[in-house]
Amino acid sequence: METKNIMIVGVGGQGSLLASKLLGHLLMEQGYDVKVSEVHGMSQRGGSVVTYVRYGDRVYSPVIDKGEAHCIVSFELLEAARWLEYLRPDGQIVTSTQQIDPMPVITGAAEYPTDLVAKMQAAGAKVDALDCLALAEEAGSSKAVNLVLMGRLSHYFDFPEEAWQEAINACVPEKFLELNRKAFALGQKA
Amino acid sequence: MKQLMLGNAAVARGLYEAGCSLISSYPGTPSTEITEEAVQYDEIYCEWAPNEKVAMEAAFGASLAGKRSFCGMKHVGLNVAADPLYTMSYTGVNAGIVIGVADDAGMHSSQNEQDSRHHAIAAKLPMLEPSDSAEALQFTKLAYELSEEFDTPVLLKMCTRVSHSQALVETGDRVEPPAKPYEKNIAKYVMMPGNAKQRHPVVEERTRKLVAWAETAPVNRVEMGGTALGIITASTSYQYVKEVFGDSVSVLKLGMTNPLPVELIKNFASKVDRLAVVEELDPIIEDHCRKLGLEVLGKDVLPMIDEFSQNLVAAALGGEVHTGKALNQAVPGRPPVMCAGCPHRGLFYTLNKNKCTVLGDIGCYTLGAVAPLAAMEMTLCMGASVSAIHGFNKALGGESEGRTVAVIGDSTFMHSGMTGLANIAYNQSNSTVIILDNSITGMTGHQQNPTTGYNIKGDPAGKIDLEALCRAMGFNRVRVVDPYDLKACDQAVKEELSAAEPSVIISRRPCALLKYVKHKPPLAVNKDKCIGCKSCMKIGCPAISIKGGKAWVDNTLCVGCGVCEQLCPVGAFESTGKEG
Numbered sequence: 112m113e114t115k116n117i118m119i120v121g122v123g124g125q126g127s128l129l130a131s132k133l134l135g136h137l138l139m140e141q142g143y144d145v146k147v148s149e150v151h152g153m154s155q156r157g158g159s160v161v162t163y164v165r166y167g168d169r170v171y172s173p174v175i176d177k178g179e180a181h182c183i184v185s186f187e188l189l190e191a192a193r194w195l196e197y198l199r200p201d202g203q204i205v206t207s208t209q210q211i212d213p214m215p216v217i218t219g220a221a222e223y224p225t226d227l228v229a230k231m232q233a234a235g236a237k238v239d240a241l242d243c244l245a246l247a248e249e250a251g252s253s254k255a256v257n258l259v260l261m262g263r264l265s266h267y268f269d270f271p272e273e274a275w276q277e278a279i280n281a282c283v284p285e286k287f288l289e290l291n292r293k294a295f296a297l298g299q300k301a
Numbered sequence: 302m303k304q305l306m307l308g309n310a311a312v313a314r315g316l317y318e319a320g321c322s323l324i325s326s327y328p329g330t331p332s333t334e335i336t337e338e339a340v341q342y343d344e345i346y347c348e349w350a351p352n353e354k355v356a357m358e359a360a361f362g363a364s365l366a367g368k369r370s371f372c373g374m375k376h377v378g379l380n381v382a383a384d385p386l387y388t389m390s391y392t393g394v395n396a397g398i399v400i401g402v403a404d405d406a407g408m409h410s411s412q413n414e415q416d417s418r419h420h421a422i423a424a425k426l427p428m429l430e431p432s433d434s435a436e437a438l439q440f441t442k443l444a445y446e447l448s449e450e451f452d453t454p455v456l457l458k459m460c461t462r463v464s465h466s467q468a469l470v471e472t473g474d475r476v477e478p479p480a481k482p483y484e485k486n487i488a489k490y491v492m493m494p495g496n497a498k499q500r501h502p503v504v505e506e507r508t509r510k511l512v513a514w515a516e517t518a519p520v521n522r523v524e525m526g527g528t529a530l531g532i533i534t535a536s537t538s539y540q541y542v543k544e545v546f547g548d549s550v551s552v553l554k555l556g557m558t559n560p561l562p563v564e565l566i567k568n569f570a571s572k573v574d575r576l577a578v579v580e581e582l583d584p585i586i587e588d589h590c591r592k593l594g595l596e597v598l599g600k601d602v603l604p605m606i607d608e609f610s611q612n613l614v615a616a617a618l619g620g621e622v623h624t625g626k627a628l629n630q631a632v633p634g635r636p637p638v639m640c641a642g643c644p645h646r647g648l649f650y651t652l653n654k655n656k657c658t659v660l661g662d663i664g665c666y667t668l669g670a671v672a673p674l675a676a677m678e679m680t681l682c683m684g685a686s687v688s689a690i691h692g693f694n695k696a697l698g699g700e701s702e703g704r705t706v707a708v709i710g711d712s713t714f715m716h717s718g719m720t721g722l723a724n725i726a727y728n729q730s731n732s733t734v735i736i737l738d739n740s741i742t743g744m745t746g747h748q749q750n751p752t753t754g755y756n757i758k759g760d761p762a763g764k765i766d767l768e769a770l771c772r773a774m775g776f777n778r779v780r781v782v783d784p785y786d787l788k789a790c791d792q793a794v795k796e797e798l799s800a801a802e803p804s805v806i807i808s809r810r811p812c813a814l815l816k817y818v819k820h821k822p823p824l825a826v827n828k829d830k831c832i833g834c835k836s837c838m839k840i841g842c843p844a845i846s847i848k849g850g851k852a853w854v855d856n857t858l859c860v861g862c863g864v865c866e867q868l869c870p871v872g873a874f875e876s877t878g879k880e881g
Contacts, residue, residue: 123637135467139305146433147305147467150409151330151746156665157843158637171544173433173466173537176612178623189632196627211855212846213635218673218838219847221633234626244857253857 114167121186137278148173207243255294262298311434313338315441322368325359328745329375330410331464332403353378367481373401391500397448403459407608416582421559434468520556531573545620641844642813642860647784664710684717712742712750778804821861830873
């Protein structure tokens with residue numbers, strides 16, 4: 112099969128590493144060749160961060176390039192917009208509607224763009240925008256946004272429910288399991 | 302069993318399987334996780350050394366003693382360790398020694414994008430370059446075989462995209478290597494001129510043998526496909542080439558990039574119509590081909606700057622380029638920032654307010670150069686702040702002494718700030734050095750260091766007392782300040798800058814991200830009190846922004862450090878009383 116590409120984008124510190132770990136585990140268990148590419152170091156300090164997840168029969172490049180992502184999962188609205196050019200023409204965006212002002216906006220050097228969902232749709236993207244922060248808080252912690260997003264993402268893939276649950280069990284520490292299962296279910300249902 | 306493994310974790314696994322006994326490293330992105338991941342294997346003694354030179358010499362000592370050893374570092378770390386490296390090339394090894402070096406093309410987290418292959422060439426050492434996690438594991442094991450067979454340290458070159466990508470690997474068991482008891486051998490291990498003269502021909506002969514090995518080694522692999530174009534490539538560039546062209550071109554994939562084969566390359570070139578080299582950064586394989594008289598496409602179509610990708614390779618060599626549709630307006634950038642509650646913030650605010658000239662160093666605090674704090678004017682390499690302020694003050698004298706400071710983190714100070722401080726103490730410049738002691742190596746993700754009192758496993762260890770160290774060097778003025786206390790910071794900076802002798806200020810508070818650090822409840826702005834003066838915006842805290850003309854605190858980020866509170870003229874910041 113053709114290699115499939117999922118990008119996970121957000122702001123450093125938002126927890127995208129758990130999301131990519133979970134996806135990587137799920138895809139490996141499904142028998143695919145998998146590559147997951149992360150960025151560590153300076154950009155983790157509140158900068159724009161991106162993780163590439165690729166799977167298929169044989170995956171070569173560890174990164175996803177412009178026009179190649181089948182899906183962009185975003186923890187933050189502006190970050191979804193930033194990486195829009197990486198989406199394929201028929202690609203899907205799954206994004207949290209959370210907005211975090213970057214430093215140029217905080218200092219007044221730039222403005223946070225308005226109506227981003229509509230603007231991304233105008234550029235041809237299919238956008239599924241969801242208040243994941245509220246759902247994560249409903250599940251019990253604002254830190255569970257990653258699992259809410261994964262729950263939402265599960266709509267767009269044909270993987271069996273048990274496979275997702277197994278991946279959650281494998282990747283989440285025992286004491287946070289119930290919280291994260293709940294967050295996943297809330298994202299799935301929303 | 303197949304596992305999804307980070308490239309760096311795969312190196313650690315390779316070290317375990319190869320029977321490595323000792324690892325001494327200094328953290329540096331993107332190399333850090335090699336050593337962190339190796340800690341899980343009880344058979345390997347692991348440590349963080351104060352710097353890369355010390356790490357490499359410790360590894361050398363273990364090799365001499367007969368145990369397979371490793372040291373890991375980032376590309377610029379290899380500069381620090383270059384001194385032992387170049388002469389270890391002459392002594393050779395007893396048990397195998399592998400040096401892991403991780404380049405950072407694209408400078409995701411580095412101050413330059415130098416190409417480590419130059420060190421391999423200059424030091425005349427073999428270098429292996431894996432292109433994914435599976436090769437990272439295999440090549441690590443192979444490196445030990447080569448090290449012992451050819452009596453040489455072996456460089457294992459990683460890069461950001463191999464180090465920080467997870468891919469499937471097949472793991473194996475640990476095999477204890479043959480015993481190599483230490484034997485006194487003055488002619489081999491004492492590199493004074495008479496002995497070194499005997500060793501240099503050995504090095505040249507070794508390179509000849511390694512070239513012969515490279516001609517037929519399985520790690521240098523020909524994958525014949527279409528013959529209109531033949532591409533010589535290595536490392537992650539191989540993956541981009543295969544992604545774009547699959548089997549439509551022929552590929553010579555080099556697993557060993559120093560020394561390079563001759564006949565293998567000539568032979569490959571003779572089978573294809575056009576020859577290209579795809580390599581990130583400098584044209585090393587390409588220059589080698591040109592020296593062999595081959596006509597080759599390389600840096601005339603591919604950049605020497607930044608990392609590659611599939612689209613970039615496709616555009617340069619006639620593959621299919623994918624495109625997407627961007628937003629029809631500019632998107633504001635999101636550069637990294639000091640975290641909410643970062644202890645460096647209060648100190649940099651103070652330096653900015655006092656209009657200090659700030660010579661900086663390598664670490665999270667390099668972000669002190671970013672607006673609105675903008676309180677750093679130089680960052681060069683590890684330790685340079687302390688050495689450079691001495692030269693700066695010697696050059697300008699009284700003109701600069703009263704307003705110039707050096708800032709350096711605790712780990713960076715241990716790495717190479719101490720020797721600069723010795724120069725200030727010895728050659729007596731009236732310099733003010735500020736050690737930003739956040740009790741951890743921050744930027745690379747929280748590694749212990751000689752000032753923290755804990756070792757790599759988190760167990761109690763020796764602890765160097767910074768105050769006592771500075772006093773022992775002859776500094777009479779050594780004071781400690783809490784960077785959350787702006788008044789105390791201001792007083793300390795003013796007093797030490799005006800003092801007529803060199804001084805050290807230790808700005809001490811643990812990194813806000815450390816798990817053991819207890820935070821106060823987040824603050825909130827009382828909208829009735831806030832006058833919208835933006836005084837709190839001067840510190841560049843990511844938790845504070847202006848909404849509707851008034852300050853607003855993001856309670857998911859705020860850790861209640863209270864620095865903003867001290868700047869507010871009307872007392873508008875109030876505790877929410879609940880733990881964040």
